[in-house]
Amino acid sequence: MEADILPSRICGTCTLCCKVFPVPELAKPAGRWCQHVAQGKGCTIYADRPQTCRDFYCQWRFSDDLGPEWKPEVSRFVLSIYAGTNSLAVAVDPGTPTAWQQEPYLSSLRAWSEAALAQGDQVLVFIGSKVIAVLPDRAIDLGEMKPGDRIVTLKGPEGYDVRLKPANA
Ligand code: SF4
Numbered sequence: 001m002e003a004d005i006l007p008s009r010i011c012g013t014c015t016l017c018c019k020v021f022p023v024p025e026l027a028k029p030a031g032r033w034c035q036h037v038a039q040g041k042g043c044t045i046y047a048d049r050p051q052t053c054r055d056f057y058c059q060w061r062f063s064d065d066l067g068p069e070w071k072p073e074v075s076r077f078v079l080s081i082y083a084g085t086n087s088l089a090v091a092v093d094p095g096t097p098t099a100w101q102q103e104p105y106l107s108s109l110r111a112w113s114e115a116a117l118a119q120g121d122q123v124l125v126f127i128g129s130k131v132i133a134v135l136p137d138r139a140i141d142l143g144e145m146k147p148g149d150r151i152v153t154l155k156g157p158e159g160y161d162v163r164l165k166p167a168n169a
C-alpha cells in the first residue's frame, strides 16, 4: 500500500488525520487532536508512533484524480476506505462540520455514492461518532455509531436507503 503513494503527495503541513481518527493505543478519541501532534509540522513521536498511525495513509496521497483542493488540510476532511468494506469514509474535522457540504465536494460525493450504492457500498461522512450517509439526492443522518454497529444498504421501489443496524439487532 505504501508503494502506491504518489511521490508528489506529501503530508507537509497537514496533520488532520491526527485529529479526526481514534488511536486506540493512545486512548485518543475521534475528533480530538492527538497530544503528540506538532501543529503544521507532524508527529513528535514519529519513530515510536503507534501501529494504527503507521498503517494509515489518506486517499489524497494515492489518487491523481483528487486535486489540491482535496488535500485534507484544505478540504477539512480526510478520505479513506472504511475498514473491512469498499465504502468511502469522509472523516470531517468537527471544528468545520459542514465542510463536506461545500462545493466542489458535495457534487463529487453524491456522484461517487451512486456508483458505491450500486455495488452495495456507501459514501459515509463521520463527524466524531456521528455518521451521515450521502446518497445521490440526499443525505441521511444515521446518528451515533457504536462499536459493532453495521451500516447496510437497502434498495426498494423508491430507490436506495441506508440504515444503521445496532450490534444486537
Ligand atoms: S490526512 Fe493525509 S495528507 Fe494529511 S497528514 Fe494525514 S495522511 Fe498526510
Ligand code: SF4
Binding pocket: 017, 018, 019, 023, 034, 035, 036, 037, 038, 042, 043, 044, 045, 046, 049, 050, 053
Ligand atoms: S501518535 Fe503521531 S501520528 Fe499518531 S495520531 Fe499522534 S501525532 Fe499523529
